[in-house]
Amino acid sequence: QVQLQESGPGLVKPSQTLSLTCTVSGGSISSGGCYWTWIRQHPGKGLEWIGYIYYSGSTYYNPSLKSRVTISVDTSKNQFSLKLSSVTAADTAVYYCARRAPSALTEFDPWGQGTLVTVSS
């Protein structure tokens, strides 16, 4: 079955760009009509959708983060990535990648294990 794994720096300095990659295994990122998603969870808080991407490159972003977010896909590596610019301490969170089902705007399954990113100097 499809599995997802996040990777990237666990510590980012304020004002810099947070960069994470999600590697998909057990299936092709280009097949099945799925969208590939980033969701974050601030420490001790709820979930926040960041955005998702189709293998063709079509993207949908959270309006509250849109000005700072870029999600991209590399089909040759079966990976998709997140870049969040101009980070502050408020961007400290566990970042999850997940697969969104075809034609199901809010159905996320499976999820990666998550990676904690701390923004601090």
Added chain:
Amino acid sequence: QSVLTQPPSASATPGQRVTISCSGSSSNIGSNFVYWYQQLPGTAPKLLIYRNNQRPSGVPDRFSGSKSGTSASLAISGLRSEDEADYYCAAWDDSLSGHVVFGGGTKLTVL
């Protein structure tokens, strides 16, 4: 402040039935499917209910979902200690060109 409103906590004893509510508006729950996610301590969320009331394979039938108007509910019957977790509702919101919204989460304690 989450767009979807959930009670921050709920509790019940083993064997009992507990219900968690999720309140929204016409632009989200009122016009789109509701999904529920279970997050066990220290783990990633897991899909629990999709399209208002459907269970993925492997999810026990003790878990059920329902929707009425701009509100939804998750019910857990025959409560077990392993059900102690955070539960989140989610829906698509048609405002602002469309985006995903989550509830703030409900921490379920099995007494």
